[in-house]
Amino acid sequence: MTADAAALLFRTTFGSDPTGVWSAPGRVNLIGEHTDYNSGLCLPIALPHRTFVAAKPREDDLVRVVSAQGDGLVEVPLAEVAPGRPGGWAAYVAGVPWALRRAGYAVTGLDVAVDGRVPLGAGLSSSAALECAVGAAASDLFHLDLLAGDVGRTTLAAACVDAENTIAQAPTGGMDQSAALLASEGHALLLDCRDGHTEQVPFDLSAHGLALLVVDTRAQHALVDGQYAQRRDSCEAAVRELGVASLREVPAEGLEERLSALSSDVLRRRARHVVTEISRVQQAVTSLRSNDFRAVGELFLASHASMRDDFEISVAELDTAVESAVAAGALGARMTGGGFGGSAIALVPADRAPAVQATVREAFAARGFRSPDSFLVTASGAADRDR
Known part of the structure; x- marks a missing residue:
C-alpha cells in the first residue's frame, strides 16, 4: 500500500512515526470543460489513483515536506509562504495550511511525506489530489472537523483552491x-x-457492459504556461461585453444572435464553447440517468469538437486518441482536463477495451508520437484518512 510507503518515507525523513496517513484521488471530468470558472456545470468522477500524505503537526510555524516523487526536503515557515514561495510542487503543500490560516483556522506548521500515485502532467489533477490530501490531514491534525460532511468538505475545497490560485499561481476553477x-x-x-x-x-x-478508458497522451501538459489563463481572460472579456454576470447566464437558445454582439470571432468561439458545454452537461446527466450511453458517447464527441474548434485547447495527440478510439469501437471519446496535452477518455464496450487500446497505440506510432499510457478506471471515493 502506498499508505505504508508514505509512512515509511515519513519515518525515514523525520525520525518518528506520523500521526496518520490521508489520501485524495485524482479525477477525470466526464464532460463540462472550462465551465467551472464560468459558473457553469461539470461532471467529474474521482479516480482510483490517489496521492497519499503522512503527516504530523509541529508546535512551531515550520512546514517541512518531502515527496517520493520529489528531489529532497523543502522547508518554509508559514509566515513566509507567499505567491511563488515555495516554488514547484511544494507550493501545493505549504499553500494549504497557509490558506486555512487565512480563512481563520488555527493552524501551525507540520511535517509531511508525500507518495503520489496520480499520473503527473496527465491532466488528471495530481495537484488537486496533493492539496486535498494535505487538507484532509490538516483538518484532522488541527481538529478542524472539515471532513465530517459536505459543508466542511466544501469549505476545505475552497481553501485548496485558494492555495493553488494564490501560492502555486495556477488559475484553477475549483472543479478538481x-x-x-x-x-x-x-x-x-x-x-x-x-x-x-x-x-x-x-x-x-460495468453493469451495462461498458468501461471508461483513460488515454494519457504523454503530450506535455502544464496549466501555468499562460494558455489556461488566456482562455479564462477571454471568457471574462466576453462576460463584460455581453453585460452578464457570467457565461452561465447566456441561454443556449438564440445563442448565435447573442454572440454576434461580441467584438471578435475569438470571443464568439470561446463563449460558444462554454454555453454549449454547459448544455451538454445537462444532457449527459439526463442520458446517464436513463442509461442512454449512446447519447453520452455522442455528447463526448460534440464536446471534443467544441474544445478543438471553438476553445482551441486540443492538440494533435488528443485528436488522434479520440479519432482512433472511435474508429476501434468506442461509443464516444473526448479530451478531458484543461487541455494543451494531458488525457482523453473513451466510453468503450468492456470487451472491446483491449482492441481500442491497441488501436490507439498503433495510431500514435504511425504519427511518430510518444507511446501513450492507457488504463480503465471506475468512479471512486473522496479524500479521507487511511490510517
Whole structure:
C-alpha cells in the first residue's frame, strides 16, 4: 500500500512515526470543460489513483515536506509562504495550511511525506489530489472537523483552491478540488459552480457492459504556461461585453444572435464553447440517468469538437486518441482536463477495451508520437484518512 510507503518515507525523513496517513484521488471530468470558472456545470468522477500524505503537526510555524516523487526536503515557515514561495510542487503543500490560516483556522506548521500515485502532467489533477490530501490531514491534525460532511468538505475545497490560485499561481476553477473532496464511489459528481450545489449521478458502467478508458497522451501538459489563463481572460472579456454576470447566464437558445454582439470571432468561439458545454452537461446527466450511453458517447464527441474548434485547447495527440478510439469501437471519446496535452477518455464496450487500446497505440506510432499510457478506471471515493 502506498499508505505504508508514505509512512515509511515519513519515518525515514523525520525520525518518528506520523500521526496518520490521508489520501485524495485524482479525477477525470466526464464532460463540462472550462465551465467551472464560468459558473457553469461539470461532471467529474474521482479516480482510483490517489496521492497519499503522512503527516504530523509541529508546535512551531515550520512546514517541512518531502515527496517520493520529489528531489529532497523543502522547508518554509508559514509566515513566509507567499505567491511563488515555495516554488514547484511544494507550493501545493505549504499553500494549504497557509490558506486555512487565512480563512481563520488555527493552524501551525507540520511535517509531511508525500507518495503520489496520480499520473503527473496527465491532466488528471495530481495537484488537486496533493492539496486535498494535505487538507484532509490538516483538518484532522488541527481538529478542524472539515471532513465530517459536505459543508466542511466544501469549505476545505475552497481553501485548496485558494492555495493553488494564490501560492502555486495556477488559475484553477475549483472543479478538481470539489471532485477530490466530494466524490462518491460508483457515482459522477454533478457540480454547479454557480452556487456550489452538488448531486451524485449513478455511474456504474460495468453493469451495462461498458468501461471508461483513460488515454494519457504523454503530450506535455502544464496549466501555468499562460494558455489556461488566456482562455479564462477571454471568457471574462466576453462576460463584460455581453453585460452578464457570467457565461452561465447566456441561454443556449438564440445563442448565435447573442454572440454576434461580441467584438471578435475569438470571443464568439470561446463563449460558444462554454454555453454549449454547459448544455451538454445537462444532457449527459439526463442520458446517464436513463442509461442512454449512446447519447453520452455522442455528447463526448460534440464536446471534443467544441474544445478543438471553438476553445482551441486540443492538440494533435488528443485528436488522434479520440479519432482512433472511435474508429476501434468506442461509443464516444473526448479530451478531458484543461487541455494543451494531458488525457482523453473513451466510453468503450468492456470487451472491446483491449482492441481500442491497441488501436490507439498503433495510431500514435504511425504519427511518430510518444507511446501513450492507457488504463480503465471506475468512479471512486473522496479524500479521507487511511490510517
